[in-house]
Amino acid sequence: MIWLAFTLLAPLGAALAVFALRRAPEGFALAGAALGLAGALGLFAGAAGGAEISAALPFLPDLPIRLVAGPLTATLALVVATVAAMVLTYAVGYMARDPERPRFFGTMLMFVTAMQLLVLSGDxxxxxxxxxxxxxxxxxLIGFWHGRKGVPGAAMRAFLYTRTADLGLYLAAFLLIGVAGTSEISATLSTTGTPALIAGLLLLFAAMGKSAQVPMQDWLMRAMAGPTPVSALLHSATLVAAGAILLIRTAPMLPGGALLAIGLVGGITAVVTGLMALASKDLKRLLAASTASQYGLMLIAVGAGVPIAALLHLIAHAAIKSALFLGAGVFQHDRESIDLDTLAGAGRARPGIFAGFAVAALALAGLPPLAAFYSKDAILAAALDSPSAAWLLPLALAGSVLTGAYMGRALKVLWSGAAETPHDKVPLMAVGMSVLVALAATLGFVFKPLEAMLGAHLAEPGWVVPVMGLAVGLAGLALGGLLAPARLLGRLLVPARNGFPLAGGMDAIVVRPAMAIADACERFEQHLLALVLAMGRLNLRIGDRAQSTDRDTIDRAIFGLVDRTIALGTRARRLQSGFIHxxxxxxxxxxxxxxxxxxxxxxxx
Amino acid sequence: MERDLALLAPELTLAATAMLMIIAEMFRAARVVLAIGLAGLAAATLLTLPMLSVDATVFGGTYRIDLISGWAKLILLPGTALSMLLVRAEIAGRPREGSVQALVVLVTLGALMLSGAGDMMVVVIGVVLTGLGSFALVAWPRDDAATEAAMKYLVFGAVTGSVMIYGLTFWFGGAGSTLFSELGQLRGQTFVTIAGLIAIIVGLGYKGSLVPFHFWAPDAYQGAPVSIAAYLSVITKAAAFFAFAQVLRDLPRDGGWPLGLALISAATMTYGYLAALVQTNLVRLIAYSSVAQSGYFLMGVVALGVSGFAVPAIVVFAAAYVAMNLGAFAVVMVAGRSLEDLRGLGRSNRWLGVAMVVFVLSLTGIPPLFGFVGKVYLFVAALEAGFLWLAVIGILNSVLALGVYLRMVVPMYRDADAAPTIATAPVLALVLAATAAATLGLGVLAGLLLP
Structure with missing residues (x-):
């Protein structure tokens, strides 16, 4: 209970303190992140010891707020807290010269609180x-630099896309509560039959929005408009992870039909966004597309019925991707740009940072003994064993080749080119990044005990899967390092660079029809108004005719009185103006x- | 008789307050009028508190003192007090200020009668009492727009009122009584049930601005002073739905009328938000948005009699709606009547921006704000009544709602230097703080306060 309070209230309290005092935001942020990390460690230790910590706070009648720190949720909370602490450390250096630091750190802490609440929620x-x-x-956060061109639009787009997908979550939640009669997540997971299928598909829809799966991948590429620490946090263990976490947590309920749909969406995303990453012209967009692609791989694992493999890859990816973003942030800091052409040689100028970036990149490509080697093997093994292996395995393999290819390309670009001596030291950024790189390198060794703690047993890998995984990783790296994307992709290059505009057709599916209906209603009301006005005018004309007859005949007889009547009549007519009709x-x-x-x-x- | 009068203490206090206010207005003492009004409202509220657990009727069953009317008083009386402060902020020192305040209290008296109606004639009196006062309030500015708006409101009210009285004669004929408690006699007489129900929907649907009886609302809100629009949009509307609850909980569910009401509910929320999407005038936009909110209210009405959540849902949503809609109108009073007036406001007036975001998110139904709690109750009630599709339409409409409300929020945080800092009058700041605190705090506390 006390650890739960630490995990949630430390970042929340720090956020409120930053907003209220508007000074020393770095101190509060680091203290809040450290205490939150301590709380998450406590939760994890408790869960590893076999004790499930839960709390129920009174809220709506029969619908209390439940918080649960079981093995799965405590692990996720620890991942979130670790990445958040490192990213905030880095951000102290990165944002040192920004005048709006209180707003930045306050919002980041709010975000961390919300993410922990999401992870630990039990209802x-x-x-x-x-x-x-x-x-x-x-x-x-994405709109933090709202003054810059294109930033508010990007933030808006991210919000609207994910918001549309949120509908799926609302519908699924109400459906499950309605069927199970309780809002407790663990109790609703016993739902079966058609409701489970519908709820599963709705949850998939919600996850597609948050985890940027095709065709809703577009917002993630544009969300790079925020500061780099924001991207690092959003892309690794938090915002984008929310979708995958949702599916991992509800996996026990999902029937075969929903699993197949999840696997296919994940597989298609892994390939499509992998191509986009390879074609990308700037480093942050490359990493963003890669995020969507990696989450596609996780969805394959969920779809293959082995959510534990997805969880392992989520953990490995959280460390790797945040390290990559932090590295990219240093290069951006040096060259004031994220364009790959401008960044050529940026890595040579900072060998230390580049080494970290390279370790993380090779880890993502799946080289042993780095973290993602193990998790990717687990995903490939799951795809191979699943009943729909014919679909899932080729997609998973293609996604892995593409992973190697775009990481190889990024490394090559950063290393080849003229090095300029950087003008300043970046100690805090280096600290935050190096911890994450170390995790990216070594996390693979804790996966075995973690599996035991979660009560899941992955099949012992034979020699086929690791060899296959290593082969596709190396092949990808070689392709990406040796061949230019134009050679690799050919005619696919331009559409991939534009984010496959046809696939990303959310605007066409949602936004435009809604506006068209609204316009049609407006037109309908105008027509109705015109019709009624015409009737009113007709009436008035008859009235005028009568009035003029009156004037012609009686006016001459009773002068003044009638003039007065007419004046009154004009006033009344303005009142009527057909509207009362x-x-x-x-x-x-x-x-x-x-x-x-x-x-x-x-x-x- | 004495027991009846004791149970009616809040209503009698309110009537006496209105009389005193009119007398004070004769001496042109607007401040005194306001003070009397606020004191009277406070006294009536306090008198209501001990009666919350009472379930009784007075005057031969024609007026009910029960859970619905008790909570209605606790919601409508403070809402009226806040509205009077808004009126004060808008027209202080102008002619007939005291008359406006007295009329507001009288209209609220009519709203209370609607919320406690146990008899067809009490509903008619309530509709007339709220209606006559409202026409005069809308016409207060005495310019063309206000006169025209009041005229439309009056004509619409006259037509719907007479249709309602005509239709209620069917129920009287069928049940042999004007008491709603005797409506059970109508069982089996489907045609009579439906005919009377149409009358009720026309009469109360006009008060609550349900589609297709909403046409007067945007014009009336636009023509009237903003504070009066705020008042009408919350008090008379909430009263209409309390009256729906009183009438329909006794009506046999023959002839599938809940389905008809559900269709009207779906049409109202969808049409309201679609129309709001294309407005540029802020008052009209909020007017159409409150039309859409009426559709949500009706979800609770649909579930009356089959779901135990129906009455709590209407009460909670009414409380949330009064707080958040009054707050949104208060922001309009500070900012101006056009969407353009909001530009940059969130940056130049930080707290005003925060308050507006709270109101708007609550109107959309985002947890954990009060509006969300109200909507959860409504959805649960609709689900229990077997109207899953209606709950789904309600949720789907929240996307449209977000589109509507983001049109207000987004300009507020663009163009930092476009807007000057506006000094918020202390009275308005008080209303904003009270409504924002209620919208934020009651959402969290709702679970503790309600049975």
């Missing part, structure tokens, strides 16, 4: 609340409509 309502909070906080007509039409609906409704009952 659907809390999960929904946390889900909304990370969406909103990420909107603020409209009200009458609309009322009558409305009554007729309601009568029709009420009389017709029983016929279909």
């Amino acid at each position: 659907w309502i809390t999960l929904l609340a946390a889900w909304e909070m990370i969406g909103f906080a990420s909107y603020l 409209r009200e009458m007509a609309l009322t009558a039409a409305g009554i007729a409509l309601v009568t029709g609906v009420l009389l017709a409704a029983p016929l279909y009952f």
Whole structure:
């Protein structure tokens, strides 16, 4: 209980302190992150000792707020806390000259709080609340430099895309609560049959939005507009991870149909976004596309029925990708650009940082004994053993080749070219990054005990899968290092660079139809208005005719009185202006409509 | 008789308060009028507190003192007090200020009668009492726009009111009584049930601005002073749905009428948000958004009688709606009536921006704000009543809602230097703080406060 409070309240308290005091934001951020990490370690130690810590706070009647730190959620909380602590350390150096540091650190801490709440939530309502909070906080973080061109648009797009997908989560949560009669996540996982299939597909939809799976991958590439620590945090263990975490946690409930859909979405994403990463012209977009691609691989594992493999890859990827982003941030810091052409040789100028970046890159490509070697093997093995291996295995292999290829390309570009001596030292950035690199290199060795703790046993790998994994990793690296993307991709290069505009057609599917319907309604109302106005004008014309007849005949007889009447009449006419007729007509039409609906409704009952 | 009068203490206090306010207005003492009004509202609220657990009727069953009317008082009376402060901030020192305040209290008295109605005639009186006062309030500015708006409101009210009275005669004929508690007699007489129900939907649907009886609302809100629009959009509307709850909980669920109401609910929320998407005038935008909120209210009405959540859902959502909609209108009073007026406001007036974001997110239904809690209750009630599809439409509409509300929020945080810092009048700041605190705090506390 105390560790739960530490994990959640330390970052929250630090955020509130930063917002309230608006000074010493770095101190509060580091203290909050450190205490949060301590809390997460406590939770993890407790869960490893076999004790599940849970708490239920009173909220709505029969729907209490539940927090659960079991083996799975405690592990995820530890991953989030570790990455957050390292990224915040790095950010102290990265943001040193930004005048708006209080806003930055306050929002980052809010974001970390929301993510921990999401990970530890034990009921659907809390999960929904946390889900909304990370969406909103990420909107603020991506739009942090709102003054720059294109930034508000990028933040808006990220928010709208993920928001649309959130619908899936809302529907799934209400469906599961309705079927199970409780909001407790673990209790709803016993749902079976059609409700489970529908809920599974809805959850997949929600996860596709947050984890940037095809066709909703577009927002992630544009979300690079935020500061680099934001990208590092969002892409590794938090925002994007939320989708995969959701599926991993609900995996026990998912029936075969939903699993197949998840695997296919993941596989297609792994390949499509892998191609985009390879074609990308700037380093951060490359890494962003790579994130989507790696989450695609995790979805393959979930789809193959081995969520534990997805979890291992999520952990490995969290360390690797945050390290890569932090490295990219240093190069960006040096060259004031993230364009790959401008960055040529940037790695040679900072051999230390480049070494870290290279270790992380090779880890992602899946070279032994680095972390992702083991997790990727687990995914390949899962794909091979699954009933839909014919679909999943080729996609997983293609995704792995592409991983090697774009990492090889990035390393080659960073190393080849003229080195310029950097103008300053970056000690804090280096500290944050080196811890993450060390984790990226060594995490693979703790996977075995972790599996035991989670009560899952992966099949002992034979020699086929590791060899296959190593072969595709090396092949990819060689291809990416030796051949230019234009040679590799040929005619695919331009569409891949533009993010496969047809596949990313969310605008066409959601935004434009909604606006078209709204316009049509507006036009309909205008037509209605025009019609009623015409009726009103007709009435007025008849009135005018009568009035003029009156004037011609009686006016001469009773001069002054009639003049006065006409003046009054003009005033009244301005009041009427046909509108009152409209009200009458609309009322009558409305009554007729309601009568029709009420009389017709029983016929279909 | 004495027991009846004791149970009616809040209503009688309110009536006496209104009379005193009119007398004070004769001496042109607007401050005194306001003070009397606020004191009277506070007294009536306090008198209500001990009666929350009472379940009784007075005057031969024609008026109910029960859970619905008790909570209605606790919601409507403080809402009226906040509205009076808004009125004060907008028209202080202008002619007939005291009359406006007295009318506001009288209209609230009508709203209370609607919320406690146990008899068809009480509903009619409530509709007329709220209606007559509202027409005068809308016409207060005496310019063309206000006069036209009041005229439309009046004509619409006259037509729907007469249709309602005509239709209620069917129920009287069928049940042999004007008491709602006797509506059970209608079992089996499907046609009579439906005919009377149409009348109720027309009469109360007009008050609550349900599609297709919403046409008056945007014009009336636009023509009236902003504070009056705020008042009408929350108090008379919430009263209409409390009245729905009183009437329909006794009506036999024959003839599939819940399905008809569900269709109207779906149409109202969808149409309201679609129309709001294309507005440029901020008052009209909020007007259409509150039309959409009426559709959500109706979800609770649909579930009356089959779901135990229906009445709590209407009460909680009404409380949330009063707080967040009054707050949004208060922001409009500070900022201005056009969407353009919001540009950069969130940067130049930090707290105003925060308050607006709170109201808007609550209106959208984002957890953990009060509006979300209300909507959860409504969805659960609809699910229990077997209207899964209605809950789904409600959730789908939240995407449209977000589109609508982001149109307000996004300009607020663009163009830092576009907007000057606006001094918020202390009265307005008080209202903003109260409504924002309620929207934020009650969402978290709702679970503790409610049975």
